Amino acid sequence: MSFPIVVWILTALAAVVVVLTRLRLSGDETAGRFSISRRLPAAHFVAGTIALVLWLGVLVAPEDTLVGGPLVGILAIAAWWITAICGLLILARWLPAKGRHVPEATGDSWSDGPGLSLLAHLGMVVGVLVFTYAYLTAAV
Numbered sequence: 001m002s003f004p005i006v007v008w009i010l011t012a013l014a015a016v017v018v019v020l021t022r023l024r025l026s027g028d029e030t031a032g033r034f035s036i037s038r039r040l041p042a043a044h045f046v047a048g049t050i051a052l053v054l055w056l057g058v059l060v061a062p063e064d065t066l067v068g069g070p071l072v073g074i075l076a077i078a079a080w081w082i083t084a085i086c087g088l089l090i091l092a093r094w095l096p097a098k099g100r101h102v103p104e105a106t107g108d109s110w111s112d113g114p115g116l117s118l119l120a121h122l123g124m125v126v127g128v129l130v131f132t133y134a135y136l137t138a139a140v
Contacts, residue, residue: 010127011055014124015052017087021120022041036092040086041090047079054075054076054079076131080127094117
């Protein structure tokens, strides 16, 4: 499998992570041990959407156009990193804590624990590392 195909597959998976995170955290009750600000999932969604649109432009447009140019590529990579960092901060709701007044972790209909969130957001970090490497080496 060639490297550009891997980048396209990871791009599709990143889009799924952005959309499913938005769907999963859009309700009043979200799974986890701690509550997080509603701004964090919103920032994750906005940055992810911007990253996806810019990144698709970089992947599809010729390099000598504005859409496929270096500025758009750098902005896309920056937006992917913001998305990944927001995703890691979203994982903070699952951090273990000790003490008498620590709330119990709550589940939801998606999963019984942090497994899905860990897979999605740690996978997003790996994907963004691949995107960064692919862009810096001009593999895409």
